[in-house]
Amino acid sequence: MEVGYGSGDKTGFFTQGRRSLKALTVQFKVKTVELARNIKKLGQDDPRRVIHSLKVGLALTLVSMFYYCQPLYSNFDETAIWAIMTVVVVFEFSVGATLGKGLNRGMATLMAGGLGAGAHHLANLSGHIGEPILLGFFVFLQATISTFLRFFPKIKSRYDYGMLIFILTFSLISVSGYRDDEILELAHRRLSTICIGGATCVIISIVIFPVWAGEDLHNLIALNIEKLGNFLEGFGDEYFKRTGVEECNEDKKILEGYKSFLNSNYSEGSLANFAAWEPGHGRFPFRHPWKLYLKVGTLARECAYRIEALNGYLNADIQVSSEVSTIIQEACTTMSLESGKALKELALAIKIMVQPSSADSHIENAKSAAKNIKSLLKSGIWEDIDLLKVIPGVTVCSILVDVVTCTEKIAASIHELASKAQFKSAESPLSEQIQSVKSAQMVNCPHVITVSESTLAASPSESSSAPKASKQSMEV
């Protein structure tokens, strides 16, 4: 009995083993496929990521040639590792970030090298016992002061990396046990290898498919304003239940596109920071007013908060009653549609860099609709209607009036940007472009008009910009 039981158990064990092995294989296959899909998606979302990775590989391989080429190696010998380190650490996604880090590293090394050599020389004079004490004191003092300076917001935003390298180089040079002449030689070699590494990064990052932080910022702001416009254009129909317009599946997604914008101030800030390091490129001259983009972004975010409130009413259980709807529908739809159109024309004006004058007429329309709704509310129409039924509709109206004011402010800030950045004056092409974009979109989705990412060149999506900005976190 026991043997029989045992043998049965054994067969069971093998069958089970085979089964669980099979299950494991299947699971492994599933996981691999999932990973492959994730990798593919990451690359497809922003193909520049793949190119960036290849660029880093190329730069590292080039710099490591130092080790293989005897004539080069004999010049620098082991300090050649500094070139490799520089490439790994300095090469960032955008040109601005790479340039900023490279310049920070170079300048800090130069200054700290000189100061460190001086400290070393001074300590050398003070005899055998005094030397380590004095050196220790210098290192302590320098590290403490520099670390504290890193807390200053202005220094942190632009020179944080430089301060770090300053502390590092000063400590290395002043502490090292070499003789004076060797130290100068060391500092000189470190500086030249860093320059070689930094130059490699900067050249590759500019020459091969450059990613300009400034252009990203420009496109990000335009895209965000466009998303607000998309919401507002679609809002009227969506809120009043779109009588007579057929359902479009993409609607909800397009309408809620603005949400990613609510928290994008950090990406905008760091992109503007990087952009300030960039030389003139393409449509953007050196000293392009990047800070104004932040102002536009802040105003647009204020509008986005209002839109978040509107979105709440879109998803609320209590819908506007039909009798109220008939009264306010026209004015509300006009306000929403015209503000939306104005925002989208503003976005397009930023994108193609022309004066945003074509948006003004839409803003005027929206303002006159706001005026209408105010006088409508004053009229005697409402006396017979239950106030509770009126409230949601009236609240939406009042938020929309706010949105019109926000749109005006955004337009003013974009006008300021356009004049400071000397955008071309708007001629016929703008309205023609808009028209062509509109008609292309109309085919897919009759009542929501979108200038989508793919329609206009190289707009980075949120997903690509946010990691780019946070990519800065935690380097060597």
Place this chain on the structure above:
Amino acid sequence: MEVGYGSGDKTGFFTQGRRSLKALTVQFKVKTVELARNIKKLGQDDPRRVIHSLKVGLALTLVSMFYYCQPLYSNFDETAIWAIMTVVVVFEFSVGATLGKGLNRGMATLMAGGLGAGAHHLANLSGHIGEPILLGFFVFLQATISTFLRFFPKIKSRYDYGMLIFILTFSLISVSGYRDDEILELAHRRLSTICIGGATCVIISIVIFPVWAGEDLHNLIALNIEKLGNFLEGFGDEYFKRTGVEECNEDKKILEGYKSFLNSNYSEGSLANFAAWEPGHGRFPFRHPWKLYLKVGTLARECAYRIEALNGYLNADIQVSSEVSTIIQEACTTMSLESGKALKELALAIKIMVQPSSADSHIENAKSAAKNIKSLLKSGIWEDIDLLKVIPGVTVCSILVDVVTCTEKIAASIHELASKAQFKSAESPLSEQIQSVKSAQMVNCPHVITVSESTLAASPSESSSAPKASKQSMEV
């Protein structure tokens, strides 16, 4: 004449020179005083900054002892610079960030060292010509893949620094022109110096006035919710023009305290990230549910968007008319005051880590006030009033009803946090504490009740947390 003119000119020149020298001295003095004031303010805003700077100085001085102590130096000779580098680069403001970077650096060096040595050995076998080609290929492949992996959000958020060090170490080890046995020796020495540097940082950062990212996150969330509470508590009186309550200068500032919260999601995210690296400390055990704080923060931010809308009505030119005011004042003030009280009790419950049950009654009060206002709106009271006059007041009511819902959601998420983190059950001490805090504040400012930063221990202000988070940007 000419001579006279010339000599007059000369005297004039000297006088002018003396004057401009005086002006320069004065300007220099002003600038110096201003700088000193800025430095003092930076230190006073968060004295932990000064302590952090001193800690960095101490750690660097300790590690540089390697160079002065002959017995230690002879063990490591030049690789001792890695210890200094590690300290400069790994020492961060909070324990979590320091630990995270240290562990990332150690693990990455270990893995990349092994892999690099393997690659070097493999390339060695392939002959004189094949070696550099194969090595170049390995470096290129590794750098490309690792750089691409850094784009994965999960890897970026926790292991970005590790990936960087992985690329660096692999390249250094595999490329270096040493013999195999020397390479193992090099890898071993690099690893041990890095461990020494890292351990120095971690020990100093934990032992001397530790700054825990987890505690900062805990306090930040509590403080932010409290700010919302402050606004709501003050809102009713402020909106209805505070009849019978004397003016208080600090009001506006307290009311607008919530503004910094609108954009704090980035600081919250990075603090939660660092906190996950931290061991158990004080009131927080290891594996404290830090992610739930983010959930609470997100819900509270949604409430903050509503409050931003309310604030717009506070500053609007059109004020609520007196006849409307008399009707809605009570219910609105109750909703606002009770939600505010609830939020402040929730904040206090987080701060002192007790079950937030005392907030429930306030939420119930706010909910019943919301119910009242709804039935009030349904009643016939409004028939004689011009609708335009009603609108601002009614809109404020409807936003307040929204705020009450938000408050409920926040309370639910804090209940979840309290049960997961096993907060103590609330007994008498909580209400007693609140009472004592209240009566202390009442003296200064009769109708705005604040549990200010200084009242409860170690709450970091926004200004200290935001830079701390962004401090991570751009290291070596």
